[in-house]
Amino acid sequence: MSKGKIGVIGSGLIGRSYTMLFISAGYNVTLFDILAEQTHAAKKDIWDQLKALEKQNLLRGTLTPEKQFELIATTESLEECVRGAFFVQECVPERLEIKRNVWAKVDKMVDPSVIMSSSTSALLPSAISEGLANKNRFIVSHPTNPPFYAPATEVVPASWTDEDVKEKTIALLKEVGQIPVVLNREIKGFVLNRIQYAIMGECYRLIRDGIVSPEDVDTIMSQGLGMRYAFMGPWETAYLNATGMMHYGEAYSDMIFNIQQDFGPPERMEGPTLEYINESMRKLAGPEEDIQERRRWRDRRLTALAKLKKDMDKADAEDSKQ
Numbered sequence: 001m002s003k004g005k006i007g008v009i010g011s012g013l014i015g016r017s018y019t020m021l022f023i024s025a026g027y028n029v030t031l032f033d034i035l036a037e038q039t040h041a042a043k044k045d046i047w048d049q050l051k052a053l054e055k056q057n058l059l060r061g062t063l064t065p066e067k068q069f070e071l072i073a074t075t076e077s078l079e080e081c082v083r084g085a086f087f088v089q090e091c092v093p094e095r096l097e098i099k100r101n102v103w104a105k106v107d108k109m110v111d112p113s114v115i116m117s118s119s120t121s122a123l124l125p126s127a128i129s130e131g132l133a134n135k136n137r138f139i140v141s142h143p144t145n146p147p148f149y150a151p152a153t154e155v156v157p158a159s160w161t162d163e164d165v166k167e168k169t170i171a172l173l174k175e176v177g178q179i180p181v182v183l184n185r186e187i188k189g190f191v192l193n194r195i196q197y198a199i200m201g202e203c204y205r206l207i208r209d210g211i212v213s214p215e216d217v218d219t220i221m222s223q224g225l226g227m228r229y230a231f232m233g234p235w236e237t238a239y240l241n242a243t244g245m246m247h248y249g250e251a252y253s254d255m256i257f258n259i260q261q262d263f264g265p266p267e268r269m270e271g272p273t274l275e276y277i278n279e280s281m282r283k284l285a286g287p288e289e290d291i292q293e294r295r296r297w298r299d300r301r302l303t304a305l306a307k308l309k310k311d312m313d314k315a316d317a318e319d320s321k322q
């Protein structure tokens with residue numbers, strides 16, 4: 001018995017991740033790519049990842065890797081990818097004309113009830129979907145990379161997106177173990193990248209002005225702020241730093257406002273400051289030819305952190321039962 005079919009368009013990094021999430025909950029996935037060899041490479045990669053997750057005890061859902069893997073079909077036809085699907089997740093490169101082109105085709109192939117969801121990191125849902133007959137069925141589901149270990153997913157409707165599209169997308173993401181965050185309206189950069197770029201902007205100014213080195217900026221995050229940010233956000237951090245939020249405001253609002261006024265306008269990252277950061281990162285993370293090695297180091301840490309959080313969530317849930 002099938003739970004239903006999902007079409008995934010584009011089988012790169014994100015298409016593979018979404019496929020793994022959907023099969024973990026028992027959905028059939030038909031994977032399409034303009035390059036047939038990409039879908040074959042994707043299947044092999046997904047198999048390897050499923051076995052690795054099983055070993056680390058991080059597999060999602062209740063199905064074995066074998067049962068999950070059986071749910072994947074690949075195709076060289078876009079039509080076959082989306083036919084009979086109740087949900088389509090597009091994961092093609094981040095270029096407006098490519099996405100508009102793909103969706104214009106899918107729009108003509110699917111039933112008006114189908115949900116059309118894009119993985120875009122930064123393109124506005126209105127810009128991708130404005131020309132579609134079924135634009136009211138369009139929404140953005142922007143995952144954090146890597147989606148399996150960083151489950152927060154931004155859900156961004158356009159002004160014309162139907163309410164039920166939003167609700168069903170949220171329900172599906174929750175069912176596969178993601179943690180959706182819904183934006184009430186679209187905005188440039190969505191939320192994750194606006195926060196990320198605000199941090200980068202201030203870090204850049206601190207280096208440009210000679211206050212600290214790039215290594216020291218990274219230390220403040222990885223050995224300071226980031227310790228808490230791995231499990232709570234800035235608001236809970238503030239709340240716990242005082243006796244509640246109103247007290248926090250009384251105690252710190254003036255000081256924070258005063259410092260924020262000192263930040264200065266945004267600046268393009270380029271020139272000597274960027275070269276200085278480049279040089280520091282080469283020392284910290286190794287030369288460019290070793291980046292792949294350092295990425296594996298990052299992914300091992302992320303995996304261990306995800307496991308720790310999962311174990312602690314489980315322990316909390318058991319505590320609250322007693």
Ligand SMILES: NC(=O)c1ccc[n+]([C@@H]2O[C@H](COP(=O)([O-])OP(=O)(O)OC[C@H]3O[C@@H](n4cnc5c(N)ncnc54)[C@H](O)[C@@H]3O)[C@@H](O)[C@H]2O)c1
Nearest residue numbers: 010011012013014033034038091092093094119120121145
């Ligand atoms: N990589 C990330 O960190 C990340 C995080 C969140 C969201 N995203 C977004 O997800 C989307 C996909 O990114 P990715 O990193 O998986 O890219 P990728 O380059 O790894 O994969 C893109 C795939 O799409 C295929 N493709 C190209 N044109 C196509 C077409 N017309 N029809 C079907 N397939 C086509 C390519 O062959 C490739 O396999 C982008 O919009 C990106 O911004 C990426």
Ligand SMILES: *[C@@H]1O[C@H](CO)[C@@H](O)[C@H](O)[C@H]1NC(C)=O
Nearest residue numbers: 002004005028070071072073
């Ligand atoms: C879903 O996958 C199963 C297992 O491979 C298969 O038997 C079934 O026919 C598939 N259903 C659909 C709708 O693709």
Ligand SMILES: *[C@@H]1O[C@H](CO)[C@@H](O)[C@H](O)[C@H]1NC(C)=O
Nearest residue numbers: 234237238239241242248252
């Ligand atoms: C917590 O309080 C200290 C001073 O006691 C302050 O330096 C710090 O910025 C506060 N944290 C937050 C999140 O405001």
Ligand SMILES: *[C@@H]1O[C@H](CO)[C@@H](O)[C@H](O)[C@H]1NC(C)=O
Nearest residue numbers: 275278279282286287288289
């Ligand atoms: C940036 O760093 C790389 C090594 O990671 C080095 O090869 C390159 O020359 C540097 N570029 C500049 C402009 O300094």
